[in-house]
Amino acid sequence: MKISAAQRVQNENRIRAAMDRLLRGEIPPGGNCDIKTLAREANVDRTAFYGTRPYAHLREEFEHRIQQLQATGHNPDPKTAQIDRLKSEIDKLKNSLAQANSTIQELSDFRSQALARLAAQHDEIQRLRTTADPGTNISLLPSARQKIIGPC
Structure with missing residues (x-):
């Protein structure tokens, strides 16, 4: 079905308004910042954005604007x-x-x-303690198990 020039202008205006809203981050519940959501928000058939269809240039513009925002570190979604x-x-x-x-x-x-x-x-x-040479001037220390009895 053919649309009139006036209807086409109205559709383009709705698409551009929806595009601006999405790029500002006003994403509807259950939507994303993509063509599917753009078409739904503008109330336009999604297939009109592809190939040689009437709104393919708007899809390219939308994708280009998204890329520009992402390049500057902003993500609208x-x-x-x-x-x-x-x-x-x-x-x-x-x-x-x-x-x-x-x-x-x-x-x-x-x-x-x-x-x-x-x-x-x-x-x-342990080896050195057991092999101490009695002729040397080495005193054996009591082991930890022996009680040291000192003056009381």
């Missing part, structure tokens, strides 16, 4: 902005978790090495 922000936060958290796991592994390795060294030093001390 709050859901998309939230998704991008959450993805960025997830990446940061994954990096933080990987770094924490690496630190935990390093500290576990250090703990194991420290315990092994302490055990080796304990064994060496």
